[in-house]
Amino acid sequence: GRRRPGAGRRRTGPGEPPAPRRGRPAARRRAADPADPGRARWRGRRLAYRLRRHPRDRRGDGSIGQLLGYHYLLSWNVRFFGDAAHTERVERAAAEGRWLWGGAFNPRDPDVVLTPTGPRGTGFRLDGRKTFATGARVADRLVVGATRADTGEPLVVFVDPEHPGVVRNDDWDNFGQRLSASGSVEFHAVPVAADDVLGSLSQDDGVLSPFATLVTPAIQLVFVHFYLGIAEGALAAAAEYTRTTTRPWPLSGVASATQDPYVLATYGELAVSARATRALADEAVEAVRRGLDRGPELTGEERGEIAVTVATAKVAATKAALDITARVLEVTGARATASGHGFDLYWRNARTHTLHDPVAYKLREVGGALPQRRPSAVHALHL
Secondary structure, three states, rough: OOOEEOOHOOOOOOOOOOOOHHHHHHHHHHHHOOOOOOOOHHHHHHHHHHHHHHHHEEEHEEEHHHHHHHHHOOOOOHHHHHOOHHHHHHHHHHHHHHHEEEEEOOOOOOOOOEEEOOHHOOOEEEEEEOOOOOOOOOOOOEEEEEEEEEOOOEEEEEEEOOOOOEEEOOOOOOOOOOOOOOOOOOEEEEEEEHHHHHEEEEOOOOOOOOOOOHHHHHHHHHHHHHHHHHHHHHHHHEEEEEHOOOOOHHHHHHOOOOHHHHHHHHHHHHHHHHHHHHHHHHHHHHHHHHHHHHHHHHHHHHHHHHHHHHHHHHHHHHHHHHHHHHHHHOOOOOHHHHHHHHHHHHHHHHHHHHHOOOHHHHHHHHHOOOOOOOOOOOOOOOO
């Protein structure tokens, strides 16, 4: 595949090297799966653990958290949408090749088309462009959402990005999550074997099982944890700065900023927000884990309950990340705004990705469960 340079390299800030130089090695060190592709229940619990731990493990590094979280979730797409034969083949190849997964899956870009080229669907050709393709520039394999040309059916396929017809553009010029390699990717007559079509995304009744649609709460859970990681990272960095650098305000009557009651009260508010969000995030992890354990036996009502639990954590994590990353400057002081300290990076990362999908719709989802006394049976792949 080709990598097309562009605007993404022009605004790399202090301490933010371009993603292909830093993001890929950092993610690859953490991304390997065990060689044994079996033991579905064990793998479900391992996925839930990884969705909790790794995206927030590198506290404050939201881009690497995003790459890792997307990798783990995308590696499970074959289980959500494929059959047993697909799962066995793909997971074994991924383990042996230590694949890092990326995605070209933005459902709001409907312009990637899969055209049959062989008799009775034995082969296809992929053409089109996707934006917000997280990890595309650094991935070993891409999971791609495409529309079949002759039937209009939405499908999930996977593609080798090294094919010369794949162009990975360096056009991610957003002010946050700059290492997430989330620019656009183009497909020009890329061949796709029938075995590389994982399954359908059709929202017609009976096509997708509740288990398959668990992919949506699972990706939202990824968001929860790297938002939380950004918030906790900002809080930890601010506390260190206050301990070592912040000077007490002249009217405070104290010798150190760490003794200022207003500074301490603000830190208290931010710490409570972070810890409450962490508790909700852990509850969401357990809910998703139970859903993964249920597998094909998962019911629509159970899936709905999981979605509401994850949505609750998503709302809390969004608010905590935006509030904490903005307010840490209140307890560090004016000198902390110097670009070398990088405190703006936490807010830029949080603000950029929290716009992924409107949190108001998560509030509607959570609120709607109350008057109905129970969550509705959700089957659609809504975000």
